[in-house]
Amino acid sequence: MKFLTLFSLIIIILNGCFKSELSLPEVDLLEKQYYNLWKAQAHLYLPIEFNLYQERIKKAKNHLREIESKLFFLRDYNPVQKEFIEILKQGEELSKSLEIELQRRSLLILQRINKIEDKIKNLNNFTLNANEGINLRRNLTKSEILLYEGRSLYERGRYIDSEEKLNNVEKYLDESEKKMSKILNRFKEINQIEKWKKWAKEAIHDSKKGYSILIIKIERKMIIYKDEKPIKIYPIGLGLRGLSDKYHAKDYATPEGRYKVIRKNPKSKYYKALLINYPNEEDIREFYKAKTKGLIPKTAKIGGLIEIHGGGSNSITYGCISLDNEQMEELYGLVDEGVPVTIVGALN
Amino acid sequence: MKKGLILLLITLLVMAFVSGCAKKPTKEIEETQTAVNNVISEGLGKYSPDDEKKLKDALAAAMEEIKTQEGKTFKNFDKAKQMLADVKKNAEELKASLPQKKEAAKQNALQAQEGAKASVEEAKSLLAKAPKGKGTAADIEALRGDVKGLEDSLNEVQSLIEKEEFIEASNKANAIKEKATGVSNQIKEAMEKIKAKKPAKK
Numbered sequence: 001m002k003f004l005t006l007f008s009l010i011i012i013i014l015n016g017c018f019k020s021e022l023s024l025p026e027v028d029l030l031e032k033q034y035y036n037l038w039k040a041q042a043h044l045y046l047p048i049e050f051n052l053y054q055e056r057i058k059k060a061k062n063h064l065r066e067i068e069s070k071l072f073f074l075r076d077y078n079p080v081q082k083e084f085i086e087i088l089k090q091g092e093e094l095s096k097s098l099e100i101e102l103q104r105r106s107l108l109i110l111q112r113i114n115k116i117e118d119k120i121k122n123l124n125n126f127t128l129n130a131n132e133g134i135n136l137r138r139n140l141t142k143s144e145i146l147l148y149e150g151r152s153l154y155e156r157g158r159y160i161d162s163e164e165k166l167n168n169v170e171k172y173l174d175e176s177e178k179k180m181s182k183i184l185n186r187f188k189e190i191n192q193i194e195k196w197k198k199w200a201k202e203a204i205h206d207s208k209k210g211y212s213i214l215i216i217k218i219e220r221k222m223i224i225y226k227d228e229k230p231i232k233i234y235p236i237g238l239g240l241r242g243l244s245d246k247y248h249a250k251d252y253a254t255p256e257g258r259y260k261v262i263r264k265n266p267k268s269k270y271y272k273a274l275l276i277n278y279p280n281e282e283d284i285r286e287f288y289k290a291k292t293k294g295l296i297p298k299t300a301k302i303g304g305l306i307e308i309h310g311g312g313s314n315s316i317t318y319g320c321i322s323l324d325n326e327q328m329e330e331l332y333g334l335v336d337e338g339v340p341v342t343i344v345g346a347l348n
Numbered sequence: 349m350k351k352g353l354i355l356l357l358i359t360l361l362v363m364a365f366v367s368g369c370a371k372k373p374t375k376e377i378e379e380t381q382t383a384v385n386n387v388i389s390e391g392l393g394k395y396s397p398d399d400e401k402k403l404k405d406a407l408a409a410a411m412e413e414i415k416t417q418e419g420k421t422f423k424n425f426d427k428a429k430q431m432l433a434d435v436k437k438n439a440e441e442l443k444a445s446l447p448q449k450k451e452a453a454k455q456n457a458l459q460a461q462e463g464a465k466a467s468v469e470e471a472k473s474l475l476a477k478a479p480k481g482k483g484t485a486a487d488i489e490a491l492r493g494d495v496k497g498l499e500d501s502l503n504e505v506q507s508l509i510e511k512e513e514f515i516e517a518s519n520k521a522n523a524i525k526e527k528a529t530g531v532s533n534q535i536k537e538a539m540e541k542i543k544a545k546k547p548a549k550k
Contacts (some may be wrong), residue, residue, distance in 0.1 A: 038401060061412065070421050128490050137490055141497025141527060148523035237486060314541070316489045 024064065024077060026084035030057060032089040042098050044160055045105070049094055056087050105159045112166050113154070116147055119173050126180060136176045140299050143172040183243055187218060187346045196344035199258055203342035204228050211339050213331075215310075215321055217243060217254060218346040220313075221322065224334065232330070237315040237322035243345070246319055247287060247304025248277070248296050254319050257282055259306075259341045264332065271310025271325045272332045278306035308341070372414065380407060380432040383439035392442055393450040399442055405495070408433045424533045453514035460521035461505050467528035468498045474535040487538045494531045498524055 042050045060083045067075050090097060100172075118145060127137050150165030186192055206212040207225035214223045217238060226233040240252035247253070259276040266272055279287065279302050287302045308321045310328035321343075323331065384407050393400040410431035417423040475495055478488045501524050508517035 006450055035401070035405065039398070059435060065416050065419055068416070127493070128487055135493060137493030138497040138500065141494045141531075142501055145497075145501045145520065145523040149519050152519060152523070183419050240489070316486050 020069060020197075026079055026081060026088060027061075027064070030060075030084055030088055030091070033088060034115065037091060037094060037098065040095070040098055040102075040161075042094060046094065046098055046099050048117050051093065053087065053090055053094055056083075056090065060084055060087055102157075102159065103298070105163075106154070109150075109154050109159060109162055109166065112163075113151055116143075116166065116169055119177075120144060120147070123176055123180065125171065129248070136179055139172045139176045143169045143176070146172070149307075186245075187243075193346065193348065196256070197347055199342050199344055200257065200347055203340060206340045211335050213335070213339060213341045215343040216243060216345075216347060217256070217343065222308075222323070222331075224331070232327075232334075234323050234331070235313040237276070237311075237313050237317060239317050239319040242319075243315075245345070246283070246303070246306075248300035251296075251303075252318050254317075254321060254343065255283060255306055256343050256345055259343065261335055261337050261339045261341060264337060265307070265309075266332070268290045268307070268309050270307075270315075270320075270322065272328050273307040273309035274332065274335065274341075275305065275307050278304060364456065364519055371425065372418065372423075373425050373432060376436075377411075378433040380410070380436040380439070383436045383443070387439045387443040390443065390446055391450065391512070392446060394513075395446065395453060396442070403442065404437055406431070406438065410435055446464060446510070450512075450514070453518070453539045454509075454512075457505075457509055457514040457517040457521065460518040460525070461509065463503075464505060464521040464524040464528065466504060467525045467532070468495070468502055471495050471498065471532045471535065473541075474532055478539060488535065491531055491535055491538065494527075494534075497530050498531065501527075515533060 001165075034054075037050065037053075042053075042076075051316065054117035060080060063080045063083060064077075067077060067080055095130035119138060123136065123140055127140065146165050146169045150162045150169060153159075153165060179205040200214055200216075203212050203214045204225050205228070207228050210226070212225045214225060215221075215236065216223070220238065222232075222234045222235050222236050223230045224234075239254040240248075242252075242254045244251070255278045257280055259278055259280060261274045262277045263275040264273075284302065290296045291298065291300065303319070306319055306321075308323065308328075308331070309317075310325040311317075311322045313322060313324045313327075315322040372532065384403055387403070387545045388400060392403070410428055413428040413431055414425065417425055417428060471491075472495055475488070475492060501520065505517050508514075508520060
């Protein structure tokens with residue numbers, strides 16, 4: 001009897017204290033697998049799947065604990081071992097899914113980066129060609145810096161951080177595009193385009209009697225017509241806010257309308273110059289209308305001294321139209337006072 | 349007599365085992381958790397995310413071992429205590445090495461910031477030499493906007509450093525440096541274009 005008691009006690013003690021580890025080899029394998037999946041950021045890229053996997057591990061470990069709390073000769077590891085093997089398989093599946101997910105994200109990020117690069121390129125060209133939105137370039141530069149950061153995170157495999165940066169880039173670019181749209185909306189209005197087309201037609205018609213100059217702001221070009229045929233096309237520079245219509249002095253916009261050369265200046269600060277009769281009657285009317293409506297400052301003056309001058313087609317002006325000196329020389333020789341000058345925003 | 353001795357021996361044996369393994373190491377748990385929390389709150393994850401994960405996992409494993417023992421009739425927390433001691437030691441060592449890691453990241457960020465500053469300054473001084481106002485080449489005027497954007501971003505680097513986001517600050521500074529170098533080259537190109545055009549005026 002006493003030996004039986006002693007034997008039982010030893011069994012209980014051995015069972016309780018000396019066999020305390022989770023003793024299946026699958027446990028170690030699973031821990032390694034879990035750590036590798038975590039390191040590969042499965043918890044970030046596949047959070048639902050990873051949580052399910054984690055939950056199963058927790059349950060299996062509890063099962064194992066229950067088994068190990070039994071007397072050692074009553075322990076049956078088979079069911080829990082199967083459970084662990086299944087979780088290991090689930091982990092392998094998760095690893096495959098993670099690989100696919102990472103490839104998918106990588107591709108999406110690359111596509112986004114390319115799209116953003118195109119947008120930046122377009123905005124860059126717009127701000128350079130139209131002289132407009134130089135302030136937009138401030139945002140554009142910030143976007144480029146963020147894009148660089150996003151790309152560098154992408155290259156280091158930190159896709160989520162990279163996506164966050166790209167979100168910020170897109171925010172900046174959207175703001176820039178909105179500002180750009182404000183400038184360009186005028187060029188989408190049918191009535192406005194029709195008016196410009198009418199002026200252009202009249203300008204071409206005028207060339208039956210002699211030279212006629214047509215300036216298309218959005219295309220940054222000047223066309224010289226003779227007998228209704230274009231005989232010269234020159235690239236031009238415009239005002240700092242060249243795409244806007246001119247309303248008053250110091251708005252740095254290039255006016256739109258039908259004008260004529262009223263004076264030739266052979267010794268301009270900008271090589272040679274042709275002064276046009278801005279403001280014409282319509283400009284004066286529009287100026288007072290805008291003033292009454294409070295669209296321009298009360299103290300604003302209408303301004304004047306709008307010229308076609310040299311200095312370079314890549315120049316920024318205060319509202320004048322600038323040409324390369326060679327072409328200014330050519331134009332100066334062609335035209336006399338009274339030659340019509342028509343300035344339109346766009347023709348389509 | 350003999351029977352009594354045996355029973356006494358058994359009782360002593362049981363008592364020895366029970367007293368040896370029954371106590372939950374509450375103090376060790378608290379100390380270890382505090383050590384782990386301290387090093388995490390000081391930014392271990394920021395400078396060494398792998399170490400943070402390993403530390404958390406090791407603590408979780410120790411806690412699991414405690415849970416296992418708690419479910420037993422005769423508990424033995426020796427292994428759990430050893431695990432907790434290892435975690436605590438590791439946490440303390442990581443905490444001790446953290447200032448060095450932080451300092452290294454800070455120095456990197458400051459160095460990158462200096463590099464970026466120098467590049468932005470170069471772009472600014474080149475722009476200062478470029479013509480201003482009417483007659484300015486359109487691309488030079490546009491590049492003024494770029495330099496403003498560079499300056500804005502440079503300020504962001506400073507605030508990242510102030511927030512001790514050194515790694516992020518380094519990345520941004522490197523990006524600024526690259527962009528600023530590009531802007532400087534564009535300014536030089538634009539100035540070259542202007543120079544090249546000048547003889548035509550004669």
